[in-house]
Amino acid sequence: MKEPTVPECRHWIGSERRHCRSVDHIHPYLTGPCCPLHTPAALAGKPEPPPGPGLPPGGLDDAQATVDHRTELNL
Numbered sequence: 001m002k003e004p005t006v007p008e009c010r011h012w013i014g015s016e017r018r019h020c021r022s023v024d025h026i027h028p029y030l031t032g033p034c035c036p037l038h039t040p041a042a043l044a045g046k047p048e049p050p051p052g053p054g055l056p057p058g059g060l061d062d063a064q065a066t067v068d069h070r071t072e073l074n075l
C-alpha cells in the first residue's frame with residue numbers, strides 16, 4: 001500500500017466525528033494541511049452553521065486563539 005502524496009485537510013469535524021480529508025485547494029498550516037473551509041481564520045471569522053448537533057464547546061477556542069496570534073503577525 002502506498003502513502004497518498006496529495007495532502008488532505010486534517011481538520012477534525014467534531015459534529016460528524018471524522019476528519020475532513022478534502023484534497024481540494026489544500027494549503028499548509030502550522031497545524032497541518034487545511035482546505036479553505038477549515039483554515040483557522042475561516043473557522044473563527046466565518047463559522048459555518050453546523051448542520052446537525054452543535055460544535056463541541058472549546059472546539060473553536062483553540063482556533064480563535066490561533067487566529068488571534070496570526071492577526072498580530074499580519075498587522
Ligand SMILES: [Zn+2]
Nearest residue numbers: 009020035038
Ligand atoms: Zn477541511
